[in-house]
Structures are given as structure tokens and as C-alpha cells.
Amino acid sequence: MNLTRNLAILAAAAAVAACGGSPAQTDGPRYIFPSDYMADPSAHIFDGRIYIYPSHDRISEVTDPEDGAHYDMVDYHVLRMDSPQQLQAEDMGLALSVEDVEWAVKQMWAPDAACKDGRYYLYFPAKDAGGVFRIGVATADTPEGPFIAQPQPIDGAYSIDPAVFDDGDAHYIYFGGLNGGQLQRWRDNELLPENAFAADGQPALAPRVARLSDDMLSLAEPSQPVEIVDADGHPLTANDPHRFFEAAWVHRHDGKYYFSYSTGTTHMLCYATGDSPVGPFVFRGVLLTPVTGWTTHHSIVETGGRSYLFFHDSAPSGGRSSLRSMKIAEIFYNPDGTIQTLDGGRQ
Ligand code: FUB
Numbered sequence: 001m002n003l004t005r006n007l008a009i010l011a012a013a014a015a016v017a018a019c020g021g022s023p024a025q026t027d028g029p030r031y032i033f034p035s036d037y038m039a040d041p042s043a044h045i046f047d048g049r050i051y052i053y054p055s056h057d058r059i060s061e062v063t064d065p066e067d068g069a070h071y072d073m074v075d076y077h078v079l080r081m082d083s084p085q086q087l088q089a090e091d092m093g094l095a096l097s098v099e100d101v102e103w104a105v106k107q108m109w110a111p112d113a114a115c116k117d118g119r120y121y122l123y124f125p126a127k128d129a130g131g132v133f134r135i136g137v138a139t140a141d142t143p144e145g146p147f148i149a150q151p152q153p154i155d156g157a158y159s160i161d162p163a164v165f166d167d168g169d170a171h172y173i174y175f176g177g178l179n180g181g182q183l184q185r186w187r188d189n190e191l192l193p194e195n196a197f198a199a200d201g202q203p204a205l206a207p208r209v210a211r212l213s214d215d216m217l218s219l220a221e222p223s224q225p226v227e228i229v230d231a232d233g234h235p236l237t238a239n240d241p242h243r244f245f246e247a248a249w250v251h252r253h254d255g256k257y258y259f260s261y262s263t264g265t266t267h268m269l270c271y272a273t274g275d276s277p278v279g280p281f282v283f284r285g286v287l288l289t290p291v292t293g294w295t296t297h298h299s300i301v302e303t304g305g306r307s308y309l310f311f312h313d314s315a316p317s318g319g320r321s322s323l324r325s326m327k328i329a330e331i332f333y334n335p336d337g338t339i340q341t342l343d344g345g346r347q
Contacts, residue, residue, distance in 0.1 A: 029342070030328060032086075032327060033079060033088060033325070034316070035088075036091070037317065038057060038079070038324070038326050039110070040111075040247070041054045041079075042112040042113065042163065042310075043310045046115050046120070049081065049082055049143075050081040051113065052080070053095075053112055054110075055324075057071075057324050069107075069180070071109060073108045074098045075096060075108060076108060076147075078095045080092050080143075080144065084303065095145035096146065098126060101136060102149070102152075103153050105128060107125075107126055107127045109160045110247065110297055111125075111162065115166075116216055119140075120143050122147045123162035124136055125159070125162060125175075125181075133159050133160050135154050135173075136150060137149070137150050137216070150217060155219065156219045156223060159176045159182050159185075159208075160177040160181035160182070161177045161181065162175045163250065165250040167252075170277075171212040172277045172278065173209070174226065174248035175208050175223070176207035176208050177245065177246030178205060183246075184196055184197045189222055197238065200237070203235035203236070204235065204240065204244055205244070206228070207225070208225060209224055209277070210223040226259065227279045228279070228283055229282055230282070241263060242266075242283060246261070247297040248261050251302070253302065254333075257274050258339075262296060266290075268289060268290060268344075269286070269288035269344075270287060271285065287339055287341065288342045288343075289343055291311070291344035291345060292344075292345065292347065293312075293317075293321050295324070296311050296312055298311040307332070308329065308331065310326065312326050312327060315345070
């Protein structure tokens, strides 16, 4: 790890503690894991604690950003917080490594996790030997793992950024991401020979959703597009700055389903709401304005009657887009169910 960078983050954390009074303050965004680069934090409450499943960024010899190759991650760690007020998350150790996944070759991108009947499931994207992003699943008896991967990726799950939502009687998996995430290489669940982006003015390419099988290891049904529409019911178009790019997340609040996502090239987190976990979702607004760095990617957790956004930026690495650091911030709902926009802090 870069000592200068670590010192800078620790100084920032100390400044937060000093300026905010007690470390228990979580008012503004703050870094939660200064000692390593981690991103794409998928947070869940398991066993009464917050478990975070992030990507594990690293300094790699692959620096070419073409197709996101510089996001060259090779393993996952699980982090834990006893509460949102804990100053720093605790690293629970190595959870899964690419060398332990038979079908995967490289680029372990944003994962997510789920719990069912006391078993834990880690869903993760990686490229196979053909250079195609697939989504795999690994299992464990504890939330921190280590996880044992299934020998093959999940049939019918592809592209990147799996997110799993527990709707009580069923789990749903969402996936998909544009550009380096390859969503544009798929139509109707078939791999195309080349990219097929949606044209300006046409409906934007949609993320996918499917119900998971009872054993959580496969799709119970072929994935369907997740419709994100405007207030008149028209799909957001490919050139709309608020259209979906990657990083799907679903949570429930006050009886509504919230589908939130990154707009990628326009660098926002946005959200849409609906009455069903599979949509359609009506666009409602911007959750987070651009951060320092190219990507951000998030999750939303409700605990103790308060809601928290976990996300990342690249400020501690001086803006290096593939070296990101995780943050937490409390978020607030308006009476009409909209969420107050958070400032991502890009200068
Ligand atoms: O971490 C690699 C990729 O960057 C993720 O899968 C995307 O969501 C973006 O954050």
C-alpha cells in the first residue's frame, strides 16, 4: 500500500473525528476503510451486523482503460461494521480468489451477497477464458466466508454487477453494465458477435432481473429487462443523462421498491421507484452527484430507523479511477418518497 496515501486518509479520518466531535457522527460522507483500496460496496445486515461485500482494487500492471481492463481485481474481502457509527470497517479477510474459481480468469468486479436459511451466497462477475463477463456464485456457512465457488457460472446470468434483493418469499438477481461491462453484447439473453448499443432517442439498454431458484444457485426463469420509465411511462432513452449504465441496487422503503443505479458516463447515482421488485420503475431523481473519479457504485441499507448510502470515490488516490475508497453517508427521504440528493463532492 502507498504510505503517503494511507497517511492522507488517516489524517482525513482524524479530521472527521476532530471536526465532527465524536467518531459516532455519520452526518456527512466519510471514508470507512482507509487501509486499502476497495470499491462497489454492497452492504447488508446479516446477524445484526453490517457486512460489506466490495470489489478489491489493486495497483496492477494493466493500466489501459480500454474496456475497463484496468479494473484488474483478483479477489474479494468481506468487511464488517457493528453499526453505521463505527469509525472504520473491519476486514474479515480473504473471501474468494480468482484462482479458486474454475471458470474465471480475471477481473473480479462488483459482487453482492445474500443469505437464505443460514447459508450465505456471494454473487460475482468475472471474465471467462473467452473474455466474456459471466456471473458466478459461491457459498459459505458464515457471512464472511471463505466462500466456495460453483464450478460453472450461473446459466443465463451475464455482464456485470449482480445485486440480489430479498423480497421475503423470493430472491431476485439484477445484473448488467454497459461498455466494459458488455451489456451491449447481449440481446434476449443471447450473446452477440459484436457490440450493439442503443441509438440516441431509442430506449436505453436495460439491466436484467430474474428470480433465483430455491437453492439460490441458478435462475428460476430467464432474465427480463428492468424498465426504467419517465413520469409519462416512456422508457428513458440512450442519450438521457439519467439512463441506466451499471451498478443496480434494489431496496424497499415505505412499501415502495427503489431501483438505484449508476449513470456511468454522466457519473451520477439515480433512482426510480415501483410497486414490484421487477419493475417497471419510474425515474424519481438523482441520489448522488458526481464524485472524484470515473465510477461510483453503491448500496443502501436501513438500520435503526435510519438509511445509509455506501459508495466510493477516488479522491484518496488522487483521482485514479481504478483505485477507489469506500464511504458511508446517511440519506434522507422527503414525505413524497423522494430522496434528498447527496453531494458527491467532485471539485
Ligand atoms: O469495480 C469495477 C466496476 O467499476 C464495477 O463493476 C462497476 O460498477 C464500476 O464501479
